Amino acid sequence: MKLYTSKVAPNPRRVHIFLAEKGVEIESVEIDLGESQNLDPDFVARNPLGRVPVLELDDGAYLAESMAICRYFEETHPEPPLMGIDVRDKAMVEMWNRRMEFEIMAQISGCFRHTHRYWEGRIPQIPEYGELCRKTVLERMAWLDGELADREFIAGDRFTVADITAFTAISLGRIPKIRIAEELTNLQRWFDAVRARPSVG
Amino acid sequence: MKLYTSKVAPNPRRVHIFLAEKGVEIESVEIDLGESQNLDPDFVARNPLGRVPVLELDDGAYLAESMAICRYFEETHPEPPLMGIDVRDKAMVEMWNRRMEFEIMAQISGCFRHTHRYWEGRIPQIPEYGELCRKTVLERMAWLDGELADREFIAGDRFTVADITAFTAISLGRIPKIRIAEELTNLQRWFDAVRARPSVG
Numbered sequence: 001m002k003l004y005t006s007k008v009a010p011n012p013r014r015v016h017i018f019l020a021e022k023g024v025e026i027e028s029v030e031i032d033l034g035e036s037q038n039l040d041p042d043f044v045a046r047n048p049l050g051r052v053p054v055l056e057l058d059d060g061a062y063l064a065e066s067m068a069i070c071r072y073f074e075e076t077h078p079e080p081p082l083m084g085i086d087v088r089d090k091a092m093v094e095m096w097n098r099r100m101e102f103e104i105m106a107q108i109s110g111c112f113r114h115t116h117r118y119w120e121g122r123i124p125q126i127p128e129y130g131e132l133c134r135k136t137v138l139e140r141m142a143w144l145d146g147e148l149a150d151r152e153f154i155a156g157d158r159f160t161v162a163d164i165t166a167f168t169a170i171s172l173g174r175i176p177k178i179r180i181a182e183e184l185t186n187l188q189r190w191f192d193a194v195r196a197r198p199s200v201g
Numbered sequence: 202m203k204l205y206t207s208k209v210a211p212n213p214r215r216v217h218i219f220l221a222e223k224g225v226e227i228e229s230v231e232i233d234l235g236e237s238q239n240l241d242p243d244f245v246a247r248n249p250l251g252r253v254p255v256l257e258l259d260d261g262a263y264l265a266e267s268m269a270i271c272r273y274f275e276e277t278h279p280e281p282p283l284m285g286i287d288v289r290d291k292a293m294v295e296m297w298n299r300r301m302e303f304e305i306m307a308q309i310s311g312c313f314r315h316t317h318r319y320w321e322g323r324i325p326q327i328p329e330y331g332e333l334c335r336k337t338v339l340e341r342m343a344w345l346d347g348e349l350a351d352r353e354f355i356a357g358d359r360f361t362v363a364d365i366t367a368f369t370a371i372s373l374g375r376i377p378k379i380r381i382a383e384e385l386t387n388l389q390r391w392f393d394a395v396r397a398r399p400s401v402g
Binding site: 099103 | 266273291327330
């Protein structure tokens with residue numbers, strides 16, 4: 001088993017934190033995104049969409065998509081559970097993880113991709129769209145601050161993959177200068193607590 | 202148990218097809234999106250993000266996000282399996298479902314939201330972004346056609362939630378005039394086969 005990944009990109013980082021929480025170590029191969037190694041023919045043969053991370057399974061199949069990789073390890077290494085503990089909790093964690101993906105990560109990533117010079121020449125940039133994403137995520141962070149007023153973690157009293165998604169996204173936010181507003185003290189308390197976990201490194 | 206939903210929106214439709222495939226019938230309450238009932242205070246109390254569908258559980262908790270609702274029913278009504286049958290297959294179905302969400306549904310939805318007059322005054326529209334989504338999804342549909350050359354369904358030889366996501370998205374595409382190109386015969390064959398299923402109605 002081998003993980004094709006990148007130390008600098010947010011989606012691979014989700015998988016790295018997930019594996020560290022479970023104490024799983026696997027062989028990994030660094031793909032240099034700055035040098036567009038993810039678009040090389042030998043990499044595209046593993047993932048036609050040219051994205052990291054990709055997990056090469058022992059039977060030679062390739063598994064892409066961070067959350068698919070996390071789900072694989074959740075099944076093979078159930079402890080500690082990061083995707084819920086029973087039917088109801090699994091569904092709630094899925095809800096919160098998806099909310100963090102669509103409301104926080106997609107917005108921060110959209111702002112980064114459409115406003116930052118790293119992406120110039122790599123994708124067609126529409127700065128107006130990037131700024132709309134920035135405005136949206138600032139509103140969503142205020143909402144999330146309210147949600148965190150009476151619980152420790154995003155999906156409840158236990159650390160889950162929803163925390164990993166939100167933390168990774170908000171960490172990425174510093175590149176396009178999206179920061180937690182000073183008055184969002186619940187969100188900042190949560191962010192500091194996640195940042196202090198050994199898995200975050 | 203009660204499902205707050207809409208007959209006209211693509212995400213609720215994913216849940217309706219999923220439940221029909223499993224033969225599950227539950228009480229449902231229609232939310233009129235055209236009249237913005239999803240933004241009424243009593244609905245927002247169920248889902249602060251103002252989106253359908255929302256499942257009210259028997260203990261009074263609210264579960265939002267289509268895929269979280271589907272996962273709940275996959276656990277409570279495992280037959281027929283729509284999210285994979287073993288560890289490896291579950292991960293592969295998750296990969297394909299996410300690819301369909303990000304590469305197909307998010308693009309078609311982005312085009313619809315940013316170019317169609319239904320959304321005028323409901324969201325800030327950026328037509329240039331909508332057109333970028335249109336260009337992207339046409340490329341992705343050509344890629345998907347190639348993937349379907351040697352298998353019956355999107356995640357393999359079995360109908361899964363990935364087919365539901367892609368079918369629902371491509372059906373929505375006719376509103377912003379995104380259609381399967383004539384030369385994409387594998388994709389059209391797959392689309393016709395899914396459309397003929399009793400669950401699609």
